[in-house]
Amino acid sequence: MKSLKKKRRVQVIAIAAVALVMATALIGYGMRDGINFFRSPTQVLAEPPSETEIFRIGGLVEKGSLKRGQGEVIHFNVTDGGGVVPVTYKGVLPDLFEENQGMVGTGSYRGGVFEASEILAKHDEDYMPKEVVDALKEQGVYKEADGS
Structure with a gap:
């Protein structure tokens, strides 16, 4: 016959395991629309995402x-x-948005056109998002900024 102490210990472990599984499921459910993957133009053209993917x-x-x-x-x-x-x-572009400068947009790819819901531009002449720098380096286009 198991002692009362052992029964309580097993119950606490079982309840903790169920709570952990439920918490993980709730976090995953809550983040399902909040995770936006980054893609470079080359990746988008090579493997076009579905029209519903943000x-x-x-x-x-x-x-x-x-x-x-x-x-x-x-x-x-x-x-x-x-x-x-x-x-x-459709909207007002950031003040620092201009040609030949870095940008990141959030949206979806429909009919061969990226429909952006948000546009972010660089915030000074040396900054560019890490994902953009990595994609440009991969293509051999990125040039390091002068250290002046």
């Missing part, structure tokens, strides 16, 4: 591609040197 794309705004449409719609291309993806964005 992800981040980053690279350089292609020189000469920035076109402002009627109203708030803006069209431009983002490149990493290996691939070029057209982007549309």
Whole structure:
């Protein structure tokens, strides 16, 4: 016959295990829409994501591609040197957004066009998101900033 102490210990361990499993399931459920994967333009063209997938794309705004449409719609291309993806964005661009500069956009890829819901631009002349730098280095396009 098991002692009362051993029964309590087994009950506490079982309850803790169930609580841990439930907490892990709740965290996963809560984060299912909050995780946005980063992709470079080359990766997007090589393996186009589904139209419902929300992800981040980053690279350089292609020189000469920035076109402002009627109203708030803006069209431009983002490149990493290996691939070029057209982007549309409805809204006001960040003040530091310009051609031949780094950017990261959040949105989805529909019909061969990245429809951005958010655009982030670099915050000073030396900063570029790590994912964008890595993608540009992979393509052999990235140049280190001068240390002046």
